[in-house]
Amino acid sequence: MYMFNLAEKEVAISEAVTISELIKNYLPESDTDKLPALIKAIANYIEKTSIQNPVTLLQEVQQSLSEPHRALQRLLIHMVTVGTSEDVLSVKMYTTGDVARFFGVSVATVNNWINQGRFQGVVKGERFKQARIPENAVYVAPTGVKTTISEAAQRYEEEQVRLGRNKPVTTVEELAELVNAVVYFENKYGGTLETTLGQRSDLTPAEKRDAEQWAGLLRSIERRNA
Known part of the structure; x- marks a missing residue:
């Protein structure tokens, strides 16, 4: 710099x-x-x-x-x-798993949102790498309603407190979310990545995005199990 x-x-x-x-x-x-x-x-x-x-x-x-x-x-x-300027503002970063919890959706859905450009302020990262989403990023719903990630996080935390569930998310829970996302793709395509999309060379753009996300999830699980 x-x-x-x-x-x-x-x-x-x-x-x-x-x-x-x-x-x-x-x-x-x-x-x-x-x-x-x-x-x-x-x-x-x-x-x-x-x-x-x-x-x-x-x-x-x-x-x-x-x-x-x-x-x-x-x-x-x-x-x-x-x-x-020499000022450096600290911005909290969230994983796709974090954001999935805030919005009550799967990690695969959040990855799809990123690919669709539904987050303002989020740039798709390198292939197979899990995205990091800043708290100031803005989610744009299909209706046009905008919500910052920090607002979604705050609402989520308030709801957890109200329900008495305000406990830190464990590594096991994070792993479970990744596995659920992989299961989503396995159910969608009727098998593992290697036996479905990984065997084809004629993938549509949507299938290519799914294959990248699927592979990224598998790598994230592998790193956590290492």
Whole structure:
């Protein structure tokens, strides 16, 4: 990670302003109408990846779309300010098993949600590796309702306390959830990974996702049993 002194921070912010002014002054008028698409994409990226949702920034950008160079300038300054800051905010990370408990679904369902892009702020990890989901990630339901993982976790904990079940999840319970997810795939395809999807080369995109998730679950179980 790069470290910045005060002078370097000032230079970086100044360059962000300069870039937006250059775009304003030298971008052909015929291309100006294309700039809002770029601005919206950058704004979406910031919203999906920010530790704290920058509501005020996004509102300002939305209101400035009629002056695209100004909206771009605001985004660039925000990105440079965050990039040169030495502040590191601690974000709690959850496993797919944790999130499955919070929402009352299987691990396989959570993995499907990740592949479907239903979590804002979650990037699919390396193949066969269990995803880690930050507490500030946002789950978007089919109805459009949004829920942060921290909100879901809080509701889950409150419900466990109400039911008198507020005991820590044991390793055995975590393993049981992984096994249940594997059983889900075995029932879905009528056998083990090796005897079903693992034997085929003509998998559909959905089957390929299932095969990756299935293999990832098996590796997680193997690591816990090692």
